[in-house]
Amino acid sequence: MDIATIRSQIPTTKNVVYLNTGWSGPSPQAVVDAIGRMLAFENAEGPTSRPVLDRHREVKGEARAAFAHFVGARAEEITLTDNTTRGINIVLNGLRWQPGDEIVTDNLEHGSGLVPSYHLRRRHGVAVRIVKLAAADSEADILQKLEDAITPRTRLLLLSHIMYSTGLRLPLGEVQRMAHRRGARVLVDAAQSPGQVPLDMRALDSDYYAGPAHKWVLGPDGVGFLYVRRELLPELDPAEVSGHAALRYDQEGDFEPVTDSPEKFELTTMSIPLLAGAIEAIRFLQEVGMEAVQARWQALTERLRQDLAAIPGVAVTSPAAGPTASGLVTFVPSGWEPRDLVDALWRRDRIVARAVNYPPGVRASVDFFNNEEDLDRLVGALRALVQSGPPE
Ligand SMILES: Cc1ncc(COP(=O)(O)O)c(C=O)c1O
Known part of the structure; x- marks a missing residue:
């Protein structure tokens, strides 16, 4: 184009x-049209009529597949969310923390990374170490500073792929491989990267990657995604749950939780018109x-x-x-x-x-x-x- x-x-x-x-x-315009068409369809046929319910199920699957394809992941690794911050919270509040565990983050993070980290410190006694990064840092400087901050108690690095204030972009693949060598995982605040840079979760060795549809993806406000590497899903407990988190439950107390599906983090009703818009936005970017x-x-x-x-x-x-x-x-x-x-x-x-x-x-x-x-x-x-x- x-x-x-x-x-x-x-x-x-x-x-x-x-x-x-x-x-x-x-x-x-195609995004706005897709949202409008879905809203009109729901309202013409009735929100819970058979054709609408069938289409809702299809669109959720298509949205999961579209995000997966867009970031080089599998659909079974994508949770549909409403924004980046939700995905960050799902991971931070889903890990099983012990007092004395450490998070390494940096001074250039957005409040959506810092505040949930500080909240975790108050709730679970997790230590938060803040590395000082600067816009003039080279890739080697960034790697070194982050590696120097990691201790045997460090469980997680929380980092933006692209920093919101200066636009500093991390050498993410190298950072993640370094963290893994040191026994830590990486949660990426990906508010600024999907739709701005080509992404491949496998090539980047990603663990957790949370992004929105409304920024560089050019989709509507109210849709986002969280990538969790398949092997890491069972150890991440959802802090908020709905029937999607139950393999089986009854009215007498029986409950078997879902462990390895990204849908366990999704609650109940979500806007299907907005998902249709996000799918269209991804299609537009893939065409370009x-x-x-x-x-x-x-x-x-x-x-x-x-x-x-x-x-x-x-x-x-x-x-x-x-x-x-x-x-x-x-x-x-x-x-x-x-x-x-x-x-x-x-x-x-x-x-x-x-x-x-x-x-x-x-x-x-x-x-x-x-x-x-x-x-x-x-x-x-x-x-x-x-x-x-x-x-x-
Ligand atoms: C780096 C960063 N993190 C998080 C956010 C919040 O994003 P969201 O509205 O998708 O939660 C922003 C928004 O500007 C951001 O730039």
Whole structure:
């Protein structure tokens, strides 16, 4: 698909300069249509009529298979969730912790990784060790710092594949293989990676990988997935359960739990229209091709970094082009509070970006559907705003 065709299918691109896929990506029209068709079908036939129930079962299977294919896993390894944070919680609250067990994480994590870890520390006495990573770290630096933090009590590393604030991308396969050699497993906060980079759970030696459909996958809010390697499913206890977690139960107390199915973590009713939308979003990305997606944001971000570097008073805080860089480009505009600059970009030029807190800055998410004109609009607006400074 050429870029004009891609943009013609994503309505947001006609109306605004959208540089916030890292928060929530704009959906292709086909995604919105798939959701609408499923809602209309449910409502026309009746939500529990035979044809609707049959279609619901099929769509759940198709969604599991679609996520599995998209990340290089088997359908029996995919739990359907509502977002990344749910998947992180399923794993953290499903492992059998002993006081004194340790988690290794880092200072660049999102609250969705840190807060559940701190919560675990309060509930189970798990120690949380925080490694200090920086955007300028090389792949070797990252590996070394993480390995140095591992002790014989370390059971789990909790790491983002791509850090939300600076866009730092980890050498995930090497990190996971190193952790396994040291006797630890790895839970990946994959909020920013599916749909941004090609993924293969087997090649990466993944244990647990939790992601959303609503960011770089360009699907709807409210759908996500959790990958758990097949062999690890039995030892992960669901903290919340429904009938899906019972192989057998009766009204007199008999209960045999499911052990090795990813469906044991799923509760009851979920939105089938939203799943239909997520399936369509994955189809769209697969048609474009994940290698092409990655090559395009790489080229666009290289151009953007150069243009930003040429603006006096703007300092880029993301990694330089290379294996640790991603489609997230963050910068500090001198004289401006990041939040105020984000507001000014919207008011002046309908540019959608976001402010991040740690380290502080303005983050532009550059995705394959963006074009050079989007970047020129951002650079032009920034030049003018940094020169004029914030309003009195
Ligand atoms: C690294 C990271 N983790 C977790 C989240 C939360 O994602 P979700 O809304 O899918 O739970 C985000 C959202 O911005 C994120 O960037």
